[in-house]
Structure formats: C-alpha cells, structure tokens
Amino acid sequence: MKDFKDKVAVITGGAGGVGRSIGLALAREGAKVVISDIETDAIEKTVADIKAAGGEAIGVVADVTQAGSVQALADKSVETFGDLHLVFANAGIGAGEFGNLWDYSENDWKWSFNVNVWGVINTIKAFMPRLVEQNIEAHFVVTGSANGAVVKLPYTPIYTCTKAAVQSITENLYFQMKMMDSPVQINALFPGPHSVETGIFNSGRNRPDDLPDDPNKPDFGIRSAEDMKVMMEQAGIKVELTTPEEVAETALQGIRNNQFWILPLTEAIENAIQARHDSIMQRTAPPIVELDG
Numbered sequence: 001m002k003d004f005k006d007k008v009a010v011i012t013g014g015a016g017g018v019g020r021s022i023g024l025a026l027a028r029e030g031a032k033v034v035i036s037d038i039e040t041d042a043i044e045k046t047v048a049d050i051k052a053a054g055g056e057a058i059g060v061v062a063d064v065t066q067a068g069s070v071q072a073l074a075d076k077s078v079e080t081f082g083d084l085h086l087v088f089a090n091a092g093i094g095a096g097e098f099g100n101l102w103d104y105s106e107n108d109w110k111w112s113f114n115v116n117v118w119g120v121i122n123t124i125k126a127f128m129p130r131l132v133e134q135n136i137e138a139h140f141v142v143t144g145s146a147n148g149a150v151v152k153l154p155y156t157p158i159y160t161c162t163k164a165a166v167q168s169i170t171e172n173l174y175f176q177m178k179m180m181d182s183p184v185q186i187n188a189l190f191p192g193p194h195s196v197e198t199g200i201f202n203s204g205r206n207r208p209d210d211l212p213d214d215p216n217k218p219d220f221g222i223r224s225a226e227d228m229k230v231m232m233e234q235a236g237i238k239v240e241l242t243t244p245e246e247v248a249e250t251a252l253q254g255i256r257n258n259q260f261w262i263l264p265l266t267e268a269i270e271n272a273i274q275a276r277h278d279s280i281m282q283r284t285a286p287p288i289v290e291l292d293g
Contacts, residue, residue: 005030008081013091015042017198021248027055036062064119074126089123090143093203107211116162141187142170191247193264194240
C-alpha cells in the first residue's frame, strides 16, 4: 500500500502515544481515521487535532478487553466509512511489576493479559472476518515489542510474557493469510529502536476497578519514559528515547514496503537477538540481556 489517501484506518489505543501519532500521520496523508481508546477526553482531543489539521476522523470509545466493545467499534467503523484498509491493534499497558516474578500480584497478570493479549485476540475476531470478506488490499498491524518477541528482558516479566504471546499470534495470523492467498497483509510493528515516550509507564490511570493494584507493591516513581531515563542514568546506564512521531513514520514506511517485521533495532538488541539464537542452536544456557542504552 503506497498511498494512504482516502484509505480508512482504525486504531485501538489511538488517543495517545504511538496510536495518536499514527492517526495524525495517516490523516496528513489523506486517510480517514477512526480513533478508538478507553479515554474519552483523549479521544476528543485527538479527533479535534486531526480535524484542525484538515483531516477526517471520528472517535469511538472501546475497551479492547471486551469482545462486544471491539465488535461495536468494527461495526461503527464500517457503518461510517465502508470498506476498511488499515487496522492497528495497538492498545497495550504495562503493569509496573518489580522484583521477583513469584511475588507479582495475580491482578497484574490478569490485567496485562486482558489488555495486551486478549485485546489483540478481540481485535482480530472483530475485524479480520470483514477484512477477509472485502478481498481487497488491507493491512492488519499488531503493535508488539522486541521485549518478548525477540529477546527477554528480565526486568518486566509480565509484559515480556504478554508480548511473546502477541508475537506468536501475529505470526500465525500472517501464516494463515498467506496460506489463504489473501490480499490482507499482516505487519508486526515494534516501536523503537529505543524506549518510546508514551503513557505506558502511567498505565495505572486506566486500571479497571475489578483488578486493583497491590498497595504494597514497590513504587519507584516511574510515570513516564523520561522518569525511567533519569533512574537508569542515575545507575550509570545511558538511555536514549524514541518519539511516537518517529514510530509513526517508521510504521507507515513499513506498510509502504510491505514489511512483516517493522523492527528498528539498536546494535545492543541485535547482539542480544543473535546471542539468544546462538544459545538455542548450540543448546547452551540463554544469556541475560544487559543493555547499555
């Protein structure tokens, strides 16, 4: 897909961070955008910003953890714009886990899987039948993470685990579309190459009431990528950040190039991937990933 003019794009988690930037970038290229999120005020602001820039957009409140909510999003998108050309399964959260894996709250596990894994599953179930039925060129783009998909960082095991599952789902979806000879393309988007300045570090603002946080969980005061950067630099680790706007441009170019792996990487992560694959092929113990920025 080389040209986004008049294409219809639906973005979950579209009112902030990477999703918002993708929506704005697509609108600038003439796409019609459906911004979906769980935060009403943020949706309204993003839609207003798109319209102010001359784009066309609607906002739909949807909770990706609820199949019926995502199906209603799909129905509204089709009702408003007709055929769909781009669907971004982008919504995701971080539970903020710290310490030993066996000490993590059951609620953190459930919340993370509900959003990060079931959110993708629900989006696939709601949108893929329509995309396949249309039988026209379309892209279903899943936002994953190198942390889980290709390496395992020991600092955030719940997040890592969910993103490993997401990548398995994404690859299987890709295989099935290829076996069907479908014009629907599947893309795995990995924000990066560095940590991205998004609201994922403050995911607790959208935490559901039925899965409350553990009040005794350690709080290191990390509410943003900048907070994380400061903490790491205090420990002597230099950290670079990537902006959501950079990720959006990477995503659109990856779609133009029809890349499955939309995967910008640092040299450190490339080395970690190679070391992990070497350990598999040589049947040696997996190396611990140590990042220096």
